[in-house]
Amino acid sequence: MSDRPSPDEGLSPAELAAKYGLAVSGARPGLGEYVAQLWGRRHFILAFSQAKLTAQYSQAKLGQLWQVATPLLNALVYFLIFGLILNADRGMAREVYIPFLVTGVFVFTFTQSSVMAGVRAISGNLGLVRALHFPRASLPISFSLQQLQQLLFSMIVLFVVAVAFGSYPRLSWVLILPVLALQFLFNTGLAMIMARMGAKTPDLAQLMPFVMRTWMYASGVMFSIPVMLADHPRWIADVLQWNPAAIYMDLMRFALIDGYGSENLPPHVWAVAGGWAALVALGGFVYFWKAEERYGRG
Amino acid sequence: MAEARIPTVIADELHIVYRVNGAKTGKGSATAALSRILRRGSDDTARGVRKVHAVRGVSFTAYRGEAIGLIGSNGSGKSTLLRAVAGLLPAESGKVYTDGQPSLLGVNAALMNDLTGERNVILGGLAMGMSREQIKERYQGIVDFSGINEKGDFITLPMRTYSSGMAARLRFSIAAAKDHDVLMIDEALATGDRKFQKRSEARIRELRKEAGTVFLVSHNNKSIRDTCDRVLWLERGELRMDGPTEDVLKEYEKFTGK
Numbered sequence: 105m106s107d108r109p110s111p112d113e114g115l116s117p118a119e120l121a122a123k124y125g126l127a128v129s130g131a132r133p134g135l136g137e138y139v140a141q142l143w144g145r146r147h148f149i150l151a152f153s154q155a156k157l158t159a160q161y162s163q164a165k166l167g168q169l170w171q172v173a174t175p176l177l178n179a180l181v182y183f184l185i186f187g188l189i190l191n192a193d194r195g196m197a198r199e200v201y202i203p204f205l206v207t208g209v210f211v212f213t214f215t216q217s218s219v220m221a222g223v224r225a226i227s228g229n230l231g232l233v234r235a236l237h238f239p240r241a242s243l244p245i246s247f248s249l250q251q252l253q254q255l256l257f258s259m260i261v262l263f264v265v266a267v268a269f270g271s272y273p274r275l276s277w278v279l280i281l282p283v284l285a286l287q288f289l290f291n292t293g294l295a296m297i298m299a300r301m302g303a304k305t306p307d308l309a310q311l312m313p314f315v316m317r318t319w320m321y322a323s324g325v326m327f328s329i330p331v332m333l334a335d336h337p338r339w340i341a342d343v344l345q346w347n348p349a350a351i352y353m354d355l356m357r358f359a360l361i362d363g364y365g366s367e368n369l370p371p372h373v374w375a376v377a378g379g380w381a382a383l384v385a386l387g388g389f390v391y392f393w394k395a396e397e398r399y400g401r402g
Numbered sequence: 403m404a405e406a407r408i409p410t411v412i413a414d415e416l417h418i419v420y421r422v423n424g425a426k427t428g429k430g431s432a433t434a435a436l437s438r439i440l441r442r443g444s445d446d447t448a449r450g451v452r453k454v455h456a457v458r459g460v461s462f463t464a465y466r467g468e469a470i471g472l473i474g475s476n477g478s479g480k481s482t483l484l485r486a487v488a489g490l491l492p493a494e495s496g497k498v499y500t501d502g503q504p505s506l507l508g509v510n511a512a513l514m515n516d517l518t519g520e521r522n523v524i525l526g527g528l529a530m531g532m533s534r535e536q537i538k539e540r541y542q543g544i545v546d547f548s549g550i551n552e553k554g555d556f557i558t559l560p561m562r563t564y565s566s567g568m569a570a571r572l573r574f575s576i577a578a579a580k581d582h583d584v585l586m587i588d589e590a591l592a593t594g595d596r597k598f599q600k601r602s603e604a605r606i607r608e609l610r611k612e613a614g615t616v617f618l619v620s621h622n623n624k625s626i627r628d629t630c631d632r633v634l635w636l637e638r639g640e641l642r643m644d645g646p647t648e649d650v651l652k653e654y655e656k657f658t659g660k
Binding site: 112117118120121124125126127128129130131144145147148151152155156158159162163229231232233234235236237238306397398400401 | 511
């Protein structure tokens with residue numbers, strides 16, 4: 105449109121871009137830059153998780169009361185089946201078994217729902233990914249955060265159950281906080297791994313419920329692993345006890361329940377709990393970041 | 403023109419391909435899906451993944467201060483091209499270079515119908531990358547602009563209770579609250595009643611003044627003529643014409659038989 109020949113005449117697009125300092129659109133930022141971007145979006149991550157949590161029950165007449173009622177009913181069903189009908193409480197007194205079971209269900213549900221939400225974090229929000237700019241890890245992190253808030257509601261139920269069966273608040277209850285923090289890190293890492301896999305293969309959303317159920321039954325949610333597997337080779341029980349879901353459940357029970365002492369915990373339990381959290385959180389984050397520029401493809 | 407023109411967006415031989423699962427011709431049955439899995443490893447077409455080549459080798463350079471219209475029939479790749487320029491859709495081959503972060507005008511995907519209008523304003527603002535302080539500052543402006551509260555206190559009701567017009571007005575008001583370097587508008591102009599349309603057109607003009615470069619997708623030739631000084635015409639994913647608005651629109655109108 106100008107009459108004189110432009111000084112940029114004859115430059116290739118790449119050279120022209122370099123001359124005026126244009127950057128490739130949608131390129132993946134470096135890891136440090138990415139972390140900084142995520143930190144800049146922390147308000148969005150928190151607001152999005154709270155919005156999802158509120159939206160969940162906004163049409164129900166009882167409204168947010170379901171946040172507490174749902175886990176309570178859940179625990180009741182498991183108690184009915186495993187406590188009353190199947191008598192899975194072998195080797196445990198009733199006042200230990202009930203809080204043992206409820207803790208197991210809630211702690212495992214935390215991981216389970218983080219994984220399930222993670223699978224659909226990208227594939228179920230493709231509209232959002234294709235409309236707005238934000239570091240995509242905001243989505244799986246936000247969904248794990250939603251599950252953490254959901255668990256905090258469940259903890260109210262859990263405290264009531266513990267007290268009702270004779271485990272009163274004591275100093276070891278403080279340990280609940282580091283256990284929750286470690287499990288949250290572990291879950292977030294897992295959610296990021298699942299988010300990347302689910303973005304490429306949405307079929308995982310169909311498959312994961314079965315994987316998660318197998319994992320649940322193998323982690324001793326409703327029975328004590330060493331007692332149940334007493335007449336099997338020792339290593340099977342060891343492997344099951346070292347799996348992260350069982351570790352976090354056992355630590356939570358140890359912190360909360362009076363009659364569940366350290367003799368029920370595998371050796372080096374805190375190191376294992378921290379190791380799993382660090383490994384999965386860091387590994388998951390890097391794994392997710394590596395595909396950052398491709399999530400819009402769906 | 404005395405000063406040199408500064409490029410803000412450069413597209414270089416851009417190709418965009420969508421992959422659609424399970425859209426092989428005819429039968430979408432379980433056996434078809436199974437054979438698709440078994441044939442894994444061979445190329446995409448054999449596995450029943452249909453490829454849609456939405457943008458084919460588009461190149462152009464946009465300069466600061468330009469308002470560029472994108473025209474073409476439905477499915478010609480206009481929206482896809484915008485998303486690729488914004489860096490939201492990865493390119494199959496070719497590259498897009500941009501100055502700063504181009505953004506699409508629209509926050510629909512971030513809003514939730516079950517939340518109150520109030521919370522959606524905050525959520526939408528955060529999703530667009532505004533800070534909490536910025537949102538607080540502009541909150542009243544957004545609500546007033548949308549006119550939601552003209553007929554009572556609707557902003558504290560869930561968005562699902564809004565009429566479609568009211569919801570569209572709120573969505574536009576949130577989206578238009580942010581300033582952009584490179585602004586892209588995808589047929590978002592005609593929402594709400596006549597009064598609101600006038601207001602939103604004025605707001606778009608304002609945004610255009612603030613933004614370095616504007617892209618506008620529209621099927622309304624009048625609004626293209628009003629806003630744009632350059633037009634890109636896409637047809638079947640290819641750039642058919644690129645030039646001053648009048649020249650391109652004349653050809654386009656001949657093509658569409660108007």
